[in-house]
Amino acid sequence: MRFAPSPTGNLHAGNVRTALLNWIFAKQQNGVLILRIEDTDQVRHVIGSEEGIATDLNWLGIEWSEGPDVGGEFGPYRQSDRLKIHEEYAERLLREGSAYKCYCSEEELQMEREKALANRLPPRYNGKCRDLSAEEEKKKISEEIKPVLRFKVREGEVSFVDLIKGEISWKLDNIGDFVILRSNGMPSYNFAVVIDDALMKISHVIRGEGHVSNTPRQLLIYEALGFKIPKFAHTPTILNKEKKTLSKRHGALSIKRYREEGYIPDALVNYLSLLSWSSESGDDILSRERIVDEFSFSRMSSSSAVFDDDKLLWMNGQYIRALKSEDLLNLSLPILENSGYTTQNLESTAKILEAVKGNLTKMSDLPQYVELFYKSEVEPDGAAERELIEKEESKQVFNNFINGVEKYNEISADDFKEIMKQVQNDTGIKGKNLWMPVRIALTGQSHGPELPMLIEFFGKEEVVSRIKKVMGS
RNA sequence: GGCGCGUUCGUCUAAUGGUUUAGGACGCUGGCCUCUCACGCCGGUAAUAGGGGUUCGACUCCCCUACGCGCUACCA
Known part of the structure; x- marks a missing residue:
């Protein structure tokens, strides 16, 4: 199993759910979870987000056994460090005739695309450079055009069985020859994932549903290279309250925020596990052990789910109430001290906490409830x-x-x-x-x-x- | 436009052709707990997108329509 985020910002509920599912499944199968950073797009790379990702995952107790920070036998684990490997395989495809160099400029392609769209035709690459003669190619080279490498899509169809959605298939004439190596030498996503997943011996690819449409292209590459095809599970999208797909902007549903507001990691894990999945028992409050034990892809629904902050809040309250008083105390001390309350007397602090425990749905609410215990003088409120x-x-x-x-x-x-x-x-x-x-x-x-x-x-x-x-x- | 995926209470979901007057949870709401805010407990509210088939019987299978999402990029 692997979780392969791109370092383009903070983790949000959607990312983390995918990571969680990978972790759950790896744990259940006694498998290995790999963290791989997909950073082939330097333009969108955000500095520091790799650390942020690690912090968020650690906080939630999602641990990986191989990754850029810990190493492992299938490294490197940062995609940009694997360029040589990608090049090697791209060359092999070129040599074997499964790929070809394309000299079309972006402007040219853009025009083609618009023309196709205007004629109500599918805006696909037309295969212009597919069968360039040696002479034509020479000419292009002399013009110093940097080529991209395109994959030669065969005829026929491809299909696979998704662990969540069942069988999915495509007719290949719907898919144009796609880029596997960009003119700057960087591999494209669809190419790099296949190489990396195959080389890292990934058995199960669990990722967001947005990738379903990418899968036929990837299957073709697996095929051309003779790699073993992993099992795929495409997880439904998590939507926000406005029913929009989660974006990294505005910090919406960002894990960092939940951490800072004092949510209990187990509660968030529990809530997230219940998005598109349910225990056969019908229970809502489930320990990690039970989730790992009871999880199965066949019990996952295939439609997207709206993230409901109210239910999360309720669930978090349940976890707070179930906290042993010692754990509650440890969680509370830094919050109280931050708010300027003295907590020297642990015994009486514990008593206060016990008294307000029932009111809490998240730890950041604590200060407002304990206030009256610390007042030495009392005046009628109104x-x-x-x-x-x-x-x-x-x-x-x-x-x-x-x-x-x-x-x-x-x-x-x-x-x-x-x-x-x-x-x-x-x-x-x-x-x-x-x-x-x-x-x-x-x-x-x-x-x-x-x-x-x-x-x-x-x-x-x-x-x-x-x-x-x-x-x- | 093409292709793919999806559509059960407001929300998360159960029911994988008959056990169902479609079940549970959150929310909302009524009541109880010698005061309040909560907690807890008991009750209520509310859904199979629309239309055709198949079948003795359909939430469940098939087709069409609508709507949503994704891909169709030298983004991941």
Whole structure:
């Protein structure tokens, strides 16, 4: 298996899904995953994107055993470093008569194309230079035109069985002689992939559906060179909310963004695995082990899927809630410190996290939920809150509550519930009128985590002092 | 234009000719959980693109149309 991204920007959900599928399948088959960088287009090459790709994959736990960084017996793993190899095979095709030099200029070709289009004909290369006589060729050479190498497409048809889409076939008269070596000496994509995949002994080519139409050209090259043809699996496209195919611009659905916003890698992996694939069990929350174990191409749908951020968010929340408190703590510490909160006391930090765990769908939400735990002074949030705690009824609640609390040395969550029951009995006040004054006195806000949990966190003294403060004002 | 691929609730999907009043999940929504925001639990909403065939029977097979996407590059 191999994942072969081009270094033209950050990884997005589509790229990464392909990488993930390769990883899953390699893992399941006890196979080897190769990372190969396809950088034959220097114009679109973006500096630093190779590192970015590695960072994203590492973060998601997609590991490869051969690649430009780790080496391996089938290297080099950067396509631009394989030029000699590509040239060698191009020459062989030329020698064997499967390819020929073409001297047509871009302007010429462009004109031909427009003419064909105007006549409502397929805009294909017309094979002009296919059978150039020795004389004509000599003339072209003397004109110092740098030729490209074109592959001579045979007659008949080609077909293959896609692991996801089933049998696909083409009549070859629909395909024009295509370029395998550009005039600058660089191989074209369709040529280089075949050489590299064959030489790296790739057994399964798992790639995006956009490549389906490239496959007949590649099959022809495999054929001409006598290479063993790998199995192909073309994965459906992932679309954004506007149902457009993902682009590298605008950072849309970029993996980097998910990493920075504190998504759990496992959650993203899980969500991505469920795009165009489903477990036979019907379960949604699946561990990596289960995905690897249960995956099969036959359960993959062949239509494109829209990436749904809402569902990802939900799933991420599920993973956060399932986190062991130790792991949650480790994940949270840097975020809290970044927001300026002191986390010296690990025990109490863990308690805070436990209290807000249920509210989180992504870790970057954490600061807004923990704020009230770090405040030492509390002021009622708004007019409505202020009004409520100044009501006569509320003062009754406070008095009674303090009396109740004083009977304890420490108050646990259960003690608190007992006390509240007692207050309700004594005052006859219940429901909102009973609980809200306490909440506001303690936190200043009408929203927040469960009160018993809060009480336990603050402890008796803090609780009493906060209530007294409100009563005095 | 040609060729290829695709089309089940808003979204991800299940059902690979009969077990189906088309199932689950997200979202939305109603209720419950002594207060709120959440969590959790229980319920509701909503789909086979359209038209022809084949068949006793079609989401499932075939054809046509529509729509979307890809390739048709000296991009990958």
